[in-house]
Amino acid sequence: MNPENYYLTLTCPNRPGIIAAVSTYIFENGGDIDEAQQFDDKASKQFFMRVSFTCAADAQSLKAGFNAIAERFHLTWDLRAVKDLKRILIMASKLDHCLVDLLYRWRIGELPMVICGIVSNHPREVYPNIDFGDIPFYHLPVTAETKPAQEAKLLDIVAQEKVDMVILARYMQILSDNLSTQLSGRCINVHHSFLPSFKGAKPYHQAHARGIKLIGATAHFVTSDLDEGPIIEQDVTRVTHGDTPDDLVRKGRDLERTVLSRALRYYLHDRVLINGATSVVFSD
Structure with missing residues (x-):
């Protein structure tokens, strides 16, 4: 498959290891991160992250594999191929x-x-x-x-x-x-x-x-x-x-x-x- 552009967004209670888990998952699936932004809200103790990356894997398999990380960190998340317009x-x-x-x-x-x-x-x-x-x-x-x-x-x-x-x-x-x-x-x-x-x-x-x-x-x-x-x-x-x-x-x-x-x-x-x-x- 040709590389596809993806957006990943997530929100969860803040704790160590979130960024490492996300970036490692993208790397292990052959992805390349183009842009990553995150925000730790000290008041609500919530963590917010947006990652733009390219990857040859299809969206369905990426989502399926990401479920383990989502459960581990109690994420509210979305992963979307950029070509799938809102x-x-x-x-x-x-x-x-x-x-x-x-x-x-x-x-x-x-x-x-x-x-x-x-x-x-x-x-x-x-x-x-x-x-x-x-x-x-x-x-x-x-x-x-x-x-x-x-x-x-x-x-x-x-x-x-x-x-x-x-x-x-x-x-x-x-x-x-x-x-x-x-x-x-x-x-x-x-x-x-x-x-x-x-x-x-x-x-x-x-x-x-x-x-x-x-x-x-x-x-x-x-x-x-x-x-x-x-x-x-x-x-x-x-x-x-x-x-x-x-x-x-x-x-x-x-x-x-x-x-x-x-x-x-x-x-x-x-x-x-x-x-x-x-x-x-x-x-x-």
Whole structure:
């Protein structure tokens, strides 16, 4: 077999010998480590590791042989061939700047993924200038009365399309506690604020009212606690007293695009591991 590229990620209670066991296993199976990163969280006493390596062995045999190490160290782990792309479902509302940006980065090969579909609470006609190509489009209009049924349809799509991650690309509907729980660890949102400041609606207007000199955007995992999920990526830009709320919104759009695309890129390359209320991000 020709050498294959693999990502191995793992989390476990910290103890001596983990790195040695993992590297030895890869070596004994003819693998060559390209990159290895690890983090020992002293507070939680948890160990996190990501290894990128090449190996001629197939994924099934590598996983089977690795089970002994996983049991020995009580690992939560995943091993994936890089060619097996993650399956992504994108959700958006009328604001389409994040959606357009993700599609562009996907088409030029910056975001290696399979887009299983686009879900919106608005009809396709709202996006006359976007070329969706062959990507399935799902219109799921949401009202107080239809929300439970539409969320059930969304979960059906996730199951049928074997979606790995749902991306809320400025999807302007609050997910129910039930849906948030169902998608735990499998849903990333971009919030137009530097969390934990200015949560909820119109954060740029809140920031303007307070005379803030820096505004930001945050990509985080979705939980049932609104805007409280583990943070993956953030960025800021400077504003002045002369900027209007509309200026903040304009500058914020650029932040939202870059922050969401970075967070998704980290996820697609298996660089994000959840650590309780926070996350470990092995940057590239």
